[in-house]
Amino acid sequence: MSAGLQLIIAFAVFLSLLGLGMQVPFAIAIPAVVYLFMQNGFDAFNGLGLVSWGSMDSFTLTAIPLFILLAEILQKSGLSFRIYRGLSVLVARIPGGLLQTNIAGCAVFAAISGSSIATAASIGSVALPQLGQRKYDRRLSAGSLAAGGTLGILFPPSIAMIVYGTFSETSVAKLFMAGVIPGLILTAMFMAYIAVYTTMRPSAAPAEILTRSVAGIMGALVDVLPFAILIAFILGSIYSGLATPTEAAAIGCLFGIAISVIWGDLTWSNFVAAMHRTVEVVGNILFIVYAAFLFSYAISYAGVGDDVTAFVVGLHLSKVEFFIAVFVLYTVLGCLVESLGMIVITVPLLYPVLVQYGVDPIWFGVMLVMFIELGQISPPIGINLFVIQSIWDGKLSEVVMGTVPFHLIMLVLLFMLAIWPEIALFLPTRMG
Amino acid sequence: TPVTAGQTWNAYTYNSVATVTAAKGLAELFDEIGKRTNGELKIKLHLGGTLQIKATDITQAVADNIVQMGDDAFFLGSVPVGAVVRLPMLVHDPVEYQKVSAILAPALSEAYAKRGIVVVGQYVFPEQVIWSRKELKSLKDIQGQKIRVISPDQGEFIKKMGGSPVTLGTAEVPAAIDRGVVDGAITASSGYGYVWRDLFKYNYRLNLGYVSSLLLVNKKAWDRLSPSVQTVVQDTIREIADKTTRAMAAEDQDLTQKLAAQMTATSPSPAEVEEAGQKIRPYYAEWAKAQGPEAAELLDQVRKALGR
Amino acid sequence: MLSSPQTQHLDAGHVVEAGPSQPVEGWIERLCRWLCELAIMSMMVMVAAEVLLRNLFGVSLQSADELGGYLLVAVSFLSLSTCFVSGAFHKVEFIDNRLGERGHALRKLIFDAIALAFCLLLLWQLVRLVLRSFDGGDFAATILGTPLWIPQLTMPLGTAALCYSLIRTLRADIRWLGAASRRSRGQ
Numbered sequence: 016m017s018a019g020l021q022l023i024i025a026f027a028v029f030l031s032l033l034g035l036g037m038q039v040p041f042a043i044a045i046p047a048v049v050y051l052f053m054q055n056g057f058d059a060f061n062g063l064g065l066v067s068w069g070s071m072d073s074f075t076l077t078a079i080p081l082f083i084l085l086a087e088i089l090q091k092s093g094l095s096f097r098i099y100r101g102l103s104v105l106v107a108r109i110p111g112g113l114l115q116t117n118i119a120g121c122a123v124f125a126a127i128s129g130s131s132i133a134t135a136a137s138i139g140s141v142a143l144p145q146l147g148q149r150k151y152d153r154r155l156s157a158g159s160l161a162a163g164g165t166l167g168i169l170f171p172p173s174i175a176m177i178v179y180g181t182f183s184e185t186s187v188a189k190l191f192m193a194g195v196i197p198g199l200i201l202t203a204m205f206m207a208y209i210a211v212y213t214t215m216r217p218s219a220a221p222a223e224i225l226t227r228s229v230a231g232i233m234g235a236l237v238d239v240l241p242f243a244i245l246i247a248f249i250l251g252s253i254y255s256g257l258a259t260p261t262e263a264a265a266i267g268c269l270f271g272i273a274i275s276v277i278w279g280d281l282t283w284s285n286f287v288a289a290m291h292r293t294v295e296v297v298g299n300i301l302f303i304v305y306a307a308f309l310f311s312y313a314i315s316y317a318g319v320g321d322d323v324t325a326f327v328v329g330l331h332l333s334k335v336e337f338f339i340a341v342f343v344l345y346t347v348l349g350c351l352v353e354s355l356g357m358i359v360i361t362v363p364l365l366y367p368v369l370v371q372y373g374v375d376p377i378w379f380g381v382m383l384v385m386f387i388e389l390g391q392i393s394p395p396i397g398i399n400l401f402v403i404q405s406i407w408d409g410k411l412s413e414v415v416m417g418t419v420p421f422h423l424i425m426l427v428l429l430f431m432l433a434i435w436p437e438i439a440l441f442l443p444t445r446m447g
Numbered sequence: 448t449p450v451t452a453g454q455t456w457n458a459y460t461y462n463s464v465a466t467v468t469a470a471k472g473l474a475e476l477f478d479e480i481g482k483r484t485n486g487e488l489k490i491k492l493h494l495g496g497t498l499q500i501k502a503t504d505i506t507q508a509v510a511d512n513i514v515q516m517g518d519d520a521f522f523l524g525s526v527p528v529g530a531v532v533r534l535p536m537l538v539h540d541p542v543e544y545q546k547v548s549a550i551l552a553p554a555l556s557e558a559y560a561k562r563g564i565v566v567v568g569q570y571v572f573p574e575q576v577i578w579s580r581k582e583l584k585s586l587k588d589i590q591g592q593k594i595r596v597i598s599p600d601q602g603e604f605i606k607k608m609g610g611s612p613v614t615l616g617t618a619e620v621p622a623a624i625d626r627g628v629v630d631g632a633i634t635a636s637s638g639y640g641y642v643w644r645d646l647f648k649y650n651y652r653l654n655l656g657y658v659s660s661l662l663l664v665n666k667k668a669w670d671r672l673s674p675s676v677q678t679v680v681q682d683t684i685r686e687i688a689d690k691t692t693r694a695m696a697a698e699d700q701d702l703t704q705k706l707a708a709q710m711t712a713t714s715p716s717p718a719e720v721e722e723a724g725q726k727i728r729p730y731y732a733e734w735a736k737a738q739g740p741e742a743a744e745l746l747d748q749v750r751k752a753l754g755r
Numbered sequence: 756m757l758s759s760p761q762t763q764h765l766d767a768g769h770v771v772e773a774g775p776s777q778p779v780e781g782w783i784e785r786l787c788r789w790l791c792e793l794a795i796m797s798m799m800v801m802v803a804a805e806v807l808l809r810n811l812f813g814v815s816l817q818s819a820d821e822l823g824g825y826l827l828v829a830v831s832f833l834s835l836s837t838c839f840v841s842g843a844f845h846k847v848e849f850i851d852n853r854l855g856e857r858g859h860a861l862r863k864l865i866f867d868a869i870a871l872a873f874c875l876l877l878l879w880q881l882v883r884l885v886l887r888s889f890d891g892g893d894f895a896a897t898i899l900g901t902p903l904w905i906p907q908l909t910m911p912l913g914t915a916a917l918c919y920s921l922i923r924t925l926r927a928d929i930r931w932l933g934a935a936s937r938r939s940r941g942q
């Protein structure tokens with residue numbers, strides 16, 4: 016059987032299982048083992064043990080359970096209700112209301128988290144129940160969170176940039192700086208879109224109660240205060256060098272428990288309920304991540320990524336043609352492979368070609384992160400889509416449809432970056 | 448020419464960067480093997496991370512025939528006796544390394560044979576030195592500094608010099624240095640010294656020792672090759688692995704000079720080298736005791752040969 | 756339609772309906788859940804301790820990242836069975852509404868059987884991994900020098916628990932299919 020046919024069969028199995036109602040992580044993992052079997056029979060399964068161990072024995076991933084636990088504790092202690100009550104007063108004048116805080120929240124959280132999954136999952140589990148109760152537009156709620164999560168790897172710290180920097184031997188510090196302005200622009204564009212959309216369709220974002228009284232605004236500030244202190248604590252611990260981002264998840268979680276005891280209603284039974292829910296959410300997300308690793312292994316085992324990249328490299332294109340090809344390549348790979356796998360497979364092969372085309376490696380790093388972000392919200396294996404869908408009750412199609420406009424906005428930023436590389440290079444070139 | 452029904456092997460390296468000298472060496476090696484065996488043996492290289500198998504599990508992956516060949520620099524958890532040549536400050540220069548490596552070879556082959564693996568070659572990384580963003584121009588400057596280490600041995604060394612060793616994943620190091628979670632790290636110029644060059648201000652060129660990477664082949668796959676092909680493969684590996692070692696050493700000197708222009712590089716005085724050696728020496732015996740009689744015996748031989 | 760077949764609870768402000776033939780949490784699933792909760796708490800306390808010790812006393816445990824990784828593996832695999840029975844794994848359900856009760860029951864039986872086959876395959880490979888690590892004497896080249904089979908053991912244990920939950924679900928599926936068939940004949 017040809018390599019192409021095997022890949023097509025693996026995909027057909029995936030789409031059939033997903034469409035016919037197989038649980039999402041199984042629907043990803045089972046085609047992976049089918050694909051392995053087609054390649055090398057039972058012998059191909061021998062790597063499954065080491066691959067399982069190699070994928071999940073990861074200190075970096077511990078940020079996921081810890082940030083989810085933090086979010087659940089804020090939720091169950093009633094603090095997130097108070098936070099959103101306060102925020103809704105403060106943002107009442109801004110079109111889009113609490114939807115704007117989704118984006119702002121993701122941008123702030125992105126500064127403490129290196130991963131877009133952690134960003135989407137953490138802000139999402141605080142925000143979605145509140146947005147649902149307040150009858151915000153479901154698609155827009157889910158889409159803004161799935162897309163907002165991708166800010167997690169554009170703002171420093173960013174795991175994807177660290178990996179790219181390591182692969183391409185570019186300065187990680189400069190890459191971090193290069194992500195800041197595009198990140199701010201993307202945040203602004205997301206917020207502008209929400210403002211325009213909700214102005215044109217007011218039903219998407221219910222009007223929040225307008226308060227003009229000083230007491231009302233003071234009350235709102237008091238509601239938001241605990242969260243502001245928590246975010247300041249987490250950011251402060253990272254930027255003062257007390258803790259790495261992964262470690263900050265743990266001390267932030269402890270601090271969040273303390274805050275919930277002081278300001279919130281964190282009883283023992285609330286705490287037990289938060290732990291219970293954390294296991295369910297975390298178990299689901301980690302199983303999806305694990306299944307994505309298995310799928311990625313099956314694809315790497317076949318060497319498909321290598322072949323595709325080598326094919327593109329072998330076409331000897333002009334610079335513009337090359338970029339269109341790279342764009343197509345990453346769009347396709349983004350639907351197939353999880354984000355880090357994408358870097359590992361393509362950058363070593365593409366990097367020498369970039370040098371030939373005289374492409375700035377820092378600028379390309381930012382483009383690459385944008386491509387990865389797109390991949391993370393592209394169906395069928397855009398992992399952020401599943402993450403958002405796993406923490407609420409909506410349909411996957413609602414998440415996908417809600418994400419489409421944000422997808423387009425990211426494409427606009429990509430074109431802006433292609434035309435004006437200074438957007439990315441302004442800060443790094445002014446660094447010492 | 449007749450079509451020969453040759454074998455195709457999958458090879459896996461810990462190295463995830465295709466452009467570094469070690470990985471380029473492997474690519475050249477597999478190319479040459481293909482040519483010189485007239486296609487009897489084709490080897491497909493998978494870079495670190497692409498197979499979701501950890502660098503520390505490569506020995507296991509070769510033993511289990513998941514890949515037929517492994518390029519393994521992180522084998523200590525599977526074959527601990529290999530650590531003897533990596534003890535800090537034990538080996539001072541490449542000539543000494545050759546000597547020590549020859550003493551170790553039989554023990555290494557035997558340990559690997561037990562796991563159904565043939566050791567077919569090795570290449571050696573350049574000297575491991577200390578880098579920091581805080582002032583680091585002498586041995587006593589290590590005092591109070593938080594240095595990222597990648598092995599318990601390195602940790603022991605930093606502790607003995609009055610610093611605090613910290614273990615961090617490679618991906619977390621740049622942000623950690625940037626924000627002062629750690630002050631510095633141990634690596635070679637041509638390793639991460641160059642990659643993280645913008646984060647360091649000082650390079651203290653005290654040579655802690657050398658790290659080698661072993662080329663491993665699954666015994667069953669190896670036995671399936673005809674003796675003549677085995678000889679060709681063995682000779683090609685020896686030739687190109689040695690070439691890689693030399694290329695990396697030359698590159699390291701080159702980069703060390705380049706980096707000296709953007710940070711303060713200090714070579715230790717002979718008195719400092721002696722002092723560091725004195726302080727870490729008691730640890731050698733502790734290490735051997737923990738590893739058992741075979742390791743102790745090997746360490747004795749090595750120390751006799753080096754006279755330290 | 757996408758929904759979680761969880762018992763009724765308020766999620767994102769919308770009521771989710773309980774699914775048919777979903778077994779309740781038994782003692783094995785409950786034990787797994789407690790172990791996961793313990794692992795997450797240990798993760799938090801251990802990493803926080805590392806940060807405090809390093810910043811207040813200048814010492815590092817040098818093992819927090821190693822143990823954190825092991826705990827993450829434990830959470831990933833031990834959570835499988837409890838998540839499965841509590842319906843935490845979501846799915847696309849638009850087909851079931853069109854199948855009718857008997858078709859729905861049959862689809863669920865087939866998919867749970869496929870999932871079980873996958874889990875048994877995984878269990879076989881994970882048991883093999885643990886045995887090979889044990890026989891080879893592989894350990895972590897760290898200060899702790901942890902024998903790898905110990906943290907790896909949580910993988911087959913969690914997968915075995917999921918197999919157990921799947922088998923219980925399959926029995927419920929068969930009963931439901933039988934009942935649904937009788938109902939459809941009775942009509």
Ligand code: NA
Nearest residue numbers: 125128167172
């Ligand atoms: Na970030």
Ligand code: NA
Nearest residue numbers: 349390396397
């Ligand atoms: Na993807």
